[in-house]
Amino acid sequence: MTHGSLHIQDLRFGFSGQTADLFHIPxxxxxxxxxxxxxxxxxxxxxxxxxxxxGIEPARGSIRWGASDLCQMDARTLTQWRQQHLGLxxxxxxxxxxxxxxxxVLLPASFSxxxxxxxxxxxxxxLLARVGIHTPQRHAELLSRGERQRVxxxxxxxxxxxxxxxxxxxxxxxxxxxxxxxxLLLELAQEHAATLIIVSHEESLLARLDAxxxxxxxxLHPVEAAHV
Amino acid sequence: MFNPFPVVIADYRRNRLxxxxxxxxxxxxxxxxxxxxxxxxxxxxxxxxxxxDFDILVGAPGSPTQLVLTSVYLKLQAIPLVSGEVLAxxxxxxxxxxxxxxxxxxxxxxxxxxxTIADFATRGGMLQPASxxxxxxxxxxxxxAAVPLPIGATLHPEHGMHHDHDEEDGEHxxxxxxxxxxxxxxxxxxNIWDSAILVPVExxxxxxxxxxxxxxxSTQIGPPWDAGQLPGVPAIAVKPESVSxxxxxxxxxxxxxxxxxxxxxxxxxxxxxxxxxxxxxxxxAVATQVLVVVAVLMALLVGFLARARQFAVLRAIGASQHYVxxxxxxxxxxxxxxxxxxxxxxxxxxxxxxxxxxxxRMGFAMPVSLGIEELRLAAALALxxxxxxxxxxxxxxxxxxxxxxxx
Numbered sequence: 001m002t003h004g005s006l007h008i009q010d011l012r013f014g015f016s017g018q019t020a021d022l023f024h025i026p027x028x029x030x031x032x033x034x035x036x037x038x039x040x041x042x043x044x045x046x047x048x049x050x051x052x053x054x055g056i057e058p059a060r061g062s063i064r065w066g067a068s069d070l071c072q073m074d075a076r077t078l079t080q081w082r083q084q085h086l087g088l089x090x091x092x093x094x095x096x097x098x099x100x101x102x103x104x105v106l107l108p109a110s111f112s113x114x115x116x117x118x119x120x121x122x123x124x125x126x127l128l129a130r131v132g133i134h135t136p137q138r139h140a141e142l143l144s145r146g147e148r149q150r151v152x153x154x155x156x157x158x159x160x161x162x163x164x165x166x167x168x169x170x171x172x173x174x175x176x177x178x179x180x181x182x183x184l185l186l187e188l189a190q191e192h193a194a195t196l197i198i199v200s201h202e203e204s205l206l207a208r209l210d211a212x213x214x215x216x217x218x219x220l221h222p223v224e225a226a227h228v
Numbered sequence: 229m230f231n232p233f234p235v236v237i238a239d240y241r242r243n244r245l246x247x248x249x250x251x252x253x254x255x256x257x258x259x260x261x262x263x264x265x266x267x268x269x270x271x272x273x274x275x276x277x278x279x280x281d282f283d284i285l286v287g288a289p290g291s292p293t294q295l296v297l298t299s300v301y302l303k304l305q306a307i308p309l310v311s312g313e314v315l316a317x318x319x320x321x322x323x324x325x326x327x328x329x330x331x332x333x334x335x336x337x338x339x340x341x342x343x344t345i346a347d348f349a350t351r352g353g354m355l356q357p358a359s360x361x362x363x364x365x366x367x368x369x370x371x372x373a374a375v376p377l378p379i380g381a382t383l384h385p386e387h388g389m390h391h392d393h394d395e396e397d398g399e400h401x402x403x404x405x406x407x408x409x410x411x412x413x414x415x416x417x418x419n420i421w422d423s424a425i426l427v428p429v430e431x432x433x434x435x436x437x438x439x440x441x442x443x444x445x446s447t448q449i450g451p452p453w454d455a456g457q458l459p460g461v462p463a464i465a466v467k468p469e470s471v472s473x474x475x476x477x478x479x480x481x482x483x484x485x486x487x488x489x490x491x492x493x494x495x496x497x498x499x500x501x502x503x504x505x506x507x508x509x510x511x512x513a514v515a516t517q518v519l520v521v522v523a524v525l526m527a528l529l530v531g532f533l534a535r536a537r538q539f540a541v542l543r544a545i546g547a548s549q550h551y552v553x554x555x556x557x558x559x560x561x562x563x564x565x566x567x568x569x570x571x572x573x574x575x576x577x578x579x580x581x582x583x584x585x586x587x588x589r590m591g592f593a594m595p596v597s598l599g600i601e602e603l604r605l606a607a608a609l610a611l612x613x614x615x616x617x618x619x620x621x622x623x624x625x626x627x628x629x630x631x632x633x634x635x
Contacts, residue, residue, distance in 0.1 A: 048630070056543075056629045057628075057630040076548070079547075079549070083546035088545055090633075096235060096238050097238065097242045098238030098239060098242035099234060099238040103234055106234075107235070107545075108546045108547075110230060110231040110234050111542075111546050111547045112546075113230070
């Protein structure tokens with residue numbers, strides 16, 4: 001079973017100290033290489049759902065990426081799974097300042113090896129070129145917001161993950177960069193045959209995805225294409 | 229095997245000011261402690277080495293410290309004279325290799341002229357002139373390594389503690405008619421005696437119109453003395469033939485009219501006081517270190533708590549708990565250890581500079597070195613940093629990733 005397929009069953013999440021669950025998703029299936037948008041009002045739990053899908057937030061039920069059920073994994077296995085199969089993109093990029101664009105992309109390689117392999121360095125450089133960064137030695141803090149998000153996208157793709165999760169990836173960008181980053185994420189996900197899930201409020205971005213669901217009142221509701 | 233250094237170096241680079249201040253504070257705290265210990269040791273070793281040439285010192289009853297300072301370190305002060313009888317007795321006592329009168333009070337352009345005997349000038353044959361020879365007759369002089377007089381130069385002694393060009397013929401300086409010819413130069417001893425001009429004691433007595441220690445008209449220098457013709461001297465340096473003889477001689481020469489002492493005894497008292505001061509200063513230095521370390525660690529702890537999100541992001545994109553733990557632990561440990569190492573070097577450097585300034589004033593070279601005590605001090609601080617760094621690292625482990633991402 002490919003790592004990019006998602007099958008959620010009876011997923012429940014509630015903050016400790018609260019009796020009611022924040023959300024309950026009885027069933028959700030995504031084919032490998034497909035894309036899904038999640039939207040919803042503030043506080044509905046979109047980011048928390050994304051964190052559950054990334055194995056960051058513990059939930060009850062079953063979140064099965066390929067054969068791996070995140071709800072059954074211990075912390076160590078989850079870390080390994082994230083390292084090997086997941087690419088995460090945040091709203092605020094979260095690059096490590098003080099490191100160059102290239103070193104930021106290569107950073108995940110340092111989590112499991114003393115030195116990035118030549119192949120990884122080549123890939124990182126190619127990814128940066130692919131996302132339009134032609135000054136790979138420039139420090140992260142010297143890049144524009146749009147450039148930083150492009151570097152963050154390249155970082156998420158270093159190990160060619162089969163799962164890409166993006167939390168409001170365009171929310172803090174200007175309109176031009178919003179369009180650019182959105183398109184880039186979709187293109188790269190398709191190029192890598194990765195399953196892409198994006199939490200966003202941006203209708204134009206959501207409209208380009210295979211499907212969109214609204215998280216409201218603790219449940220996911222499909223959105224008709226015409227309503228996106 | 230993961231590599232935490234990219235993040236550690238990036239964090240240092242990003243927080244240059246905090247890193248700089250932390251390093252400076254830790255280094256300063258260590259440097260103070262190191263400097264106190266190293267200087268005290270240098271002072272002790274230097275002063276002890278300078279006193280090596282004086283096994284037993286005999287003087288008129290009075291202050292032992294004053295006798296040592298005046299004769300060993302040539303801190304010239306008016307001290308009572310010990311009678312010529314004592315010199316005669318010391319010279320003839322059993323177990324004495326030599327008993328050398330130390331007569332001072334004259335100088336040449338600030339270089340003290342010391343009247344003594346050839347045996348003392350050569351330290352009983354242990355010290356050969358670097359050039360020329362030892363004085364062999366009246367009117368000859370052998371100079372210390374730091375005296376800028378060539379062999380063959382003549383000099384006129386001036387009487388008094390200081391040479392003052394502004395005073396033509398004041399109370400503090402007046403020239404004597406006698407002159408000396410430099411016949412030799414001693415090798416460096418790295419103490420005040422490098423600046424001394426050694427002459428036959430008979431000449432010093434003659435200048436002061438005292439008997440020469442020999443029958444009138446005699447041109448002999450040095451022992452044997454004519455006891456009836458021996459004037460008093462400020463001090464007598466006695467070289468015993470053996471250690472056991474030294475104790476016996478010290479007892480024999482301790483009489484109502486003379487005191488005899490091992491300079492080391494006096495120095496021990498001084499060292500004891502010095503040690504007390506050192507201990508107090510070391511205590512203050514350690515207290516400073518503790519305060520600095522606590523302040524630094526508090527600042528770092530607050531900094532790490534504020535960076536909870538960064539560490540959560542690292543975890544979210546695939547870093548293990550161990551990776552984040554080691555990043556935080558290394559950042560603190562390396563800072564404190566580097567600060568301690570810099571402090572060690574700074575403390576040594578400061579001690580060395582200070583000793584260059586102090587040594588000429590003290591009159592003896594002070595060998596500055598880093599001892600086990602200073603290394604232990606710096607190592608203790610570095611080790612405490614390594615141990616205490618575990619605290620923020622552990623705190624980072626306790627914070628769930630999702631919680632860190634929400635900060």
